[in-house]
Ligand SMILES: Cc1cc2ncn([C@H]3O[C@H](COP(=O)(O)O)[C@@H](O)[C@H]3O)c2cc1C
C-alpha cells in the first residue's frame with residue numbers, strides 16, 4: 566500500500582514556470598498600478614502555475630466532506646457527543662448543513678464520504694468508503710494501525726482521481742467528526758513541533774476547564790504513543806483520524822493531477838501537514854482559504870508556508886471557509902480574463918523615473 570502512495574507522490578510536479586511568468590507579465594499589463602490587487606495577484610500567479618495557464622477558469626468545483634468518528638471522544642474533549650457525527654451525516658446528505666448552503670451559492674457540488682463513522686448509514690448520495698467504525702482512544706493507545714491509515718489515504722486519492730476523471734477542476738477540503746480538533750492538535754504538536762498548550766483550541770466551544778483537560782488528554786496521547794515526527798504515517802495512525810487521512814489522500818491526489826485544492830480550517834490543515842511531510846511539493850497545489858478561530862490554526866498555516874485569504878473568525882469546519890473562498894477565486898479568474906490591458910484600453914503606463 567505504501568508503494569501505491571509513492572506512485573501518487575512521485576508524479577507531483579512543481580508549478581509550471583512559463584505560465585507563472587505569463588501571469589506576472591499579464592498582471593503588470595492590466596489597467597491598474599502594479600501590485601494594487603494585493604494578495605489576489607499572488608493568488609492569480611499561483612493558480613496560473615498550478616493550472617498551466619495564465620487565464621484559468623474553474624467551472625466544476627467539488628467540496629469533499631470526509632466524515633469519521635474518534636475514540637478519544639470518550640475522554641470528554643468536545644462540547645458535543647460522538648453521536649452528532651452520524652446525526653450530522655444525515656443533515657449533510659439532505660442538504661441542510663452550512664457547507665451545503667454555501668456550496669449551492671458558490672456553484673460547488675458536495676460529496677459526502679463515510680470513511681469511518683461509528684454507525685450505519687445508507688443514502689443514495691453517500692460515498693461509502695468506511696475503513697473502520699471510528700478510531701480507538703488515542704489517549705490509551707494508537708488511534709488506528711498503519712494499514713488503516715494507509716487505506717484511508719488511498720480512499721482520498723481515489724476520490725480525487727475519480728472526480729478529476731469526471732471533470733472536477735478545483736477541490737475544497739471538508740470534514741465532519743466530533744473530536745477531530747483534538748486529533749488535529751496532536752498532529753500539529755508532532756509535525757509542527759509545538760506544545761499542546763499552543764496547539765489545542767476550543768473546537769466546538771469548550772469551557773476553560775475542559776480546555777485544560779483537552780490539553781492534558783493530548784499530552785497523554787503523545788506520551789502513550791510516542792509518535793515519530795520523522796514518520797508522518799506513524800503520527801497519522803497513532804494520533805490522527807480517518808477523515809484526516811482521507812483528506813491527506815485527497816490533497817495528494819489533487820496535486821498529482823495538477824488540480825488546485827482549497828484548504829478549509831484546522832482539520833484540513835492537519836491533513837495538509839501530513840501531505841506536506843509525505844510530499845513537500847504538494848504544498849504548491851494548496852490554497853489556504855482562511856485562518857480559523859481555532860487556536861493553533863495560524864501557526865499551522867505558517868508551518869505549511871501558506872497565507873490565508875480570509876480572516877472571518879470562522880470555527881466550523883465542514884469546508885465552509887473553503888467554499889466561501891471560491892468567490893475570490895472566481896474574482897481572480899475574471900480579472901485575468903476580462904480586465905483590459907494598458908494597450909487595449911489606450912491607458913498610459915507608469916512614468917519611468
Ligand atoms: C452540530 C455541529 C456541526 C458541525 N459541523 C462541523 N463541526 C466541527 O466540529 C467538530 C470538531 O470539534 P470538536 O473537536 O470540538 O468536536 C467537527 O465535526 C467539525 O467538523 C460541527 C460540530 C457540531 C457540533
Ligand SMILES: O=C(O)c1cccnc1
Pocket residue numbers: 746767768769829830831832833857858859862879880881882883
Ligand atoms: O478550524 C476549523 O476548521 C474548526 C474549528 C472548530 C471546530 N471545527 C472546525
